[in-house]
Amino acid sequence: MNALVHAPGFGLFLTLAAYLGASELHRRLGRPALLAPVLVAMVLVALALELLGIGYEEYLASVSVLTLLLGPATVALALPLLRSGRALLADRGAVLLTLLVTGTVSVAVTVAALEVSGAPDALVLTTLPRSVTTPVALTLGETIGAATTLAVVLTLVSGVLGATVGPWLLDRVRVVDPRARGFAIGMVSHGIGTSRALAESDTAGGWSSAAMVLNALAMTVALPVVARAFS
Amino acid sequence: MPANPVPESEPPRGGASPVPPVPAVLTGLALLLGLQLAGTVLVDLTGLPVPGAVVGLVVLLVLGVRWRGVVARVEPAGAPLLKHLQLLFVPPGVGALTQVSTLVQNAGPLALAVVGSFAAGLVVAGTVLQAALRRRAPA
Numbered sequence: 001m002n003a004l005v006h007a008p009g010f011g012l013f014l015t016l017a018a019y020l021g022a023s024e025l026h027r028r029l030g031r032p033a034l035l036a037p038v039l040v041a042m043v044l045v046a047l048a049l050e051l052l053g054i055g056y057e058e059y060l061a062s063v064s065v066l067t068l069l070l071g072p073a074t075v076a077l078a079l080p081l082l083r084s085g086r087a088l089l090a091d092r093g094a095v096l097l098t099l100l101v102t103g104t105v106s107v108a109v110t111v112a113a114l115e116v117s118g119a120p121d122a123l124v125l126t127t128l129p130r131s132v133t134t135p136v137a138l139t140l141g142e143t144i145g146a147a148t149t150l151a152v153v154l155t156l157v158s159g160v161l162g163a164t165v166g167p168w169l170l171d172r173v174r175v176v177d178p179r180a181r182g183f184a185i186g187m188v189s190h191g192i193g194t195s196r197a198l199a200e201s202d203t204a205g206g207w208s209s210a211a212m213v214l215n216a217l218a219m220t221v222a223l224p225v226v227a228r229a230f231s
Numbered sequence: 232m233p234a235n236p237v238p239e240s241e242p243p244r245g246g247a248s249p250v251p252p253v254p255a256v257l258t259g260l261a262l263l264l265g266l267q268l269a270g271t272v273l274v275d276l277t278g279l280p281v282p283g284a285v286v287g288l289v290v291l292l293v294l295g296v297r298w299r300g301v302v303a304r305v306e307p308a309g310a311p312l313l314k315h316l317q318l319l320f321v322p323p324g325v326g327a328l329t330q331v332s333t334l335v336q337n338a339g340p341l342a343l344a345v346v347g348s349f350a351a352g353l354v355v356a357g358t359v360l361q362a363a364l365r366r367r368a369p370a
Contacts, residue, residue, distance in 0.1 A: 019318045038317035042324035049325065056329055063322045069312065070319050072263035074284035075270070076309030078291040082302055094363030101359050106352035110344045117340035127344050138323060139282035149326035154345055156324065161349050169350060175357035177364060184357035188349050191316050211356070217285065224280040 005052050011062025018044040036160055036192060074136055077216070080209035087179075088210055095183070095214070102187055103218050107226055121230040126151050128223050132190065136216040144227035155190070162189020163196035178204040186211030259308025262301075266291050 004010065022040035029035060049059055060067070081088075088095055107128065114124045126146040129137040132155065141151040166185045175181055182204030185193040190212045198205030269290060271283030279286070295302045 015318070015321050019315075019321060036317070038320050038324065041318075041321045042328060045321060046325045046328040056326055059325065060322060066319050066322055071267040071284045071287075072260060072308070073312045073316055073319060074282070075263045075266045075287040075291055076305065076312050078288045078295060079302065079306065079309045079313065081292060082295045085296070091364060094360055094366075097363055098356050098360040102352050102356040105355045106348045109348040109351045113344040113347045114340050117343060119337055119340040119344075123337055123340070127341065136282065136285060139284060143280055143282060149323050149329075152320060152323040153327035154341065156320065157345055158349055161346065162353065166353055169353055170357050173354050173358060175354075175361050177361045179364060180357050180361035183360050184353050187356045188352040191313075213288070217289070220281050220285050 005054060006058070008062055011054070011059040012065065014045055014048055015041070015063055015066065018048075034160065034164060036156075036163070038156065038192075039160070070138060074139070077136075077213045080206070081213045084206040084210045087206070091179075098183065099187070099211075099214055099218055102184075103215065103222060106188065107222070111226075122147070124230045125227055127154055128227065129155065129219065132216045132219045136220065140220055140223060144224055156192070159189045159192025162193030166193055166196065167200065179207045182207035183211040187215045190215070255304075255307035256311075257308075259305050262305050263287075263291075263308055263312075 018041040019037060022035075022037035022044065025040065026032070026035055026037045045059075048054075049056070110127050111124060114127060125144055126141070128144065129140045129146060129151050132140060137151055137155045138148055140146075141148040162185050166189060167181070170181050170184060175184065178201050181200065182194075182197040185197045185204070186208030189196075191209075194205060194208040194212055197208035266287035267284045268287075270286030270288075273279075273286050273290075274281060274283045291301070291305065295305075
């Protein structure tokens, strides 16, 4: 048993099995956003590591190939942007304005909420990348000195929020244009929100993934500047 | 009466093997990795405070606008990677579960910050873009 559990490939096998199982469960239950495969798989793997007495460092070494793929996956984010490039260019004024205003409001609210409740500066740094798509949030978190693992959880929480209450909230404020709905969800809830926006319509999905990438680019430029005030 | 000795269609040119020598997904992955590394070199040379992979993204964007062939080469690796992006977040997520104490200690402020900026961002983005699009092209 010890030989199996501590074999170099065990952590990777565990992760793949948990992800495949969670995806199948997700599909059979009619794709509820709260049971996103990534969340279920995360909990399953954490439990298994605890039960089998495998340290996190050892686990990380086993799944290094997945960590390595985050780079190429980030580069591949250019693909959805290239696909919807024409529509975005036609409305570039509106898109840039939205990007700028929303980014400012989003960062301001994050900082204000944490400052008012007296949280330490380190926590502010960790919370800042939360609206950015996870691969970028990870590397960006490292650049600005955030606790990356915690930053990832906050990012995932934002994504799940967008997929669950996002459409409802947009209904409340009467945003009906599928382009605006998709873009809003993509800006605050990146990939997880995008999969939800795709379920609404192709237009919403396309604008959502474009918003996700544009927001990631904007935040990559802006956050190091904002972060300087807190480090 | 000439019979019809000519076959209805020519045999495929270039021999019997339609399988490309290198699987398309490997070519795509190599290109993506190459772009990431190029981005890393650029970051190193310029000292930009930006992750190399994000620079790689921008480079692919510029190349893709000029040459559609680049996009077609990258797609076989890029599409499945993006479709299962979530799988890559499992390991850092597991790490975060081990940091639950930080999360619980600051649960109040964190919830306020994340939910607050989520709701504000969503509403602002939706209403601003809808209004701006309407001004450009009234329905």
